Amino acid sequence: MSLRYAMLGLLADRPASGYDLLQRFKTSLSNVWPATQSQIYTELTKLADTGQIAVTDEGPRGRKEYTITDEGQAELRQWLVGALPRPARNEMLLRIFFLGAITPDQAREYLTALETRAEQGLAGLTGLKEAVDWEDNDFSNYGRIAMEWGERYFAMNQEWAQWALKQMPQRDNSLGR
Amino acid sequence: MSLRYAMLGLLADRPASGYDLLQRFKTSLSNVWPATQSQIYTELTKLADTGQIAVTDEGPRGRKEYTITDEGQAELRQWLVGALPRPARNEMLLRIFFLGAITPDQAREYLTALETRAEQGLAGLTGLKEAVDWEDNDFSNYGRIAMEWGERYFAMNQEWAQWALKQMPQRDNSLGR
């Protein structure tokens, strides 16, 4: 349901083709709202049918460049000021609840993997932060705020995973699975 | 896809009917993996068909109590030691990217609402922590670890929202929408 708004949001920043949008989803939005090629083109057609975007240019290879319309802008704004989204499912946490079904060694492996991922995620974000050329516009400014969330999120996860490992019974020398 | 494992996980803890599972989803798992009544009953039928759970008792009003089978246990364990789940979509963050489409005042409202929710979420968890009677078994132990994640998560969100509000241009006195 939010895919359409993600697309409207990107098109509000600047006009783009389906292919362009796909690239932007792969880079800046991949961690936040992944979208497939299939989905993007299907949704573009729907949005054009309902008049929220319009083809404003055509290029080689059937390229169609879409621009957001006033109706689309209004729709986007309505979404942004609407009720808070309810938090999504969390598979990573769900697994935690059931770790009693595997051995403590295996459970520790899981927590260690989470710690590693958090560490790498943080490193990745730090790299990205330097790679991006931050401009002085809304999109960049709010992008930085989103990135700050990501950094804090990864840091929190790393610390939590370390804490959780300390809660576990240490060193299980039993053999076999 | 994870719903089946959530159900297997609960049934690994103890046998239950669809109705029982529904209650447990509503209480302990609602923040982590919400599930509807409809979904639970449909999935119970599938799991029974594939032999991962079995009806081990029947009660009044057509009540069927299900127990996890060895095959179900194996399936659950395989999920738990499998590849790390990829992080889910984050609508709350997605909105951040596009806040430039609304006024700074409206954007601040959004951030304030996030802060409030984090604060309340933290309070709710603290209350829950005291309400639950923590036993000395795996399910309780890992439940505590999951709860700790929740506390840290809400705290992080609250601090981040406060930080984000400080980044915003202060006090916009312009009129109009």
Added chain:
DNA sequence: TTCCGCATGTAATGGGTTACATGATTAG
């Protein structure tokens, strides 16, 4: 006897993923 809670099931719709399918341009 009446209401609440227990208890189960199905159907329609929408969104997401994977796979299938095709073809034009451009750079080397």
Added chain:
DNA sequence: CTAATCATGTAACCCATTACATGCGGAA
């Protein structure tokens, strides 16, 4: 000429949500 990239579109399947639909049992 050939490979990589640009570029779009469709179909099948699965999962989740909402709504519909029914009925028993126990307590007041």
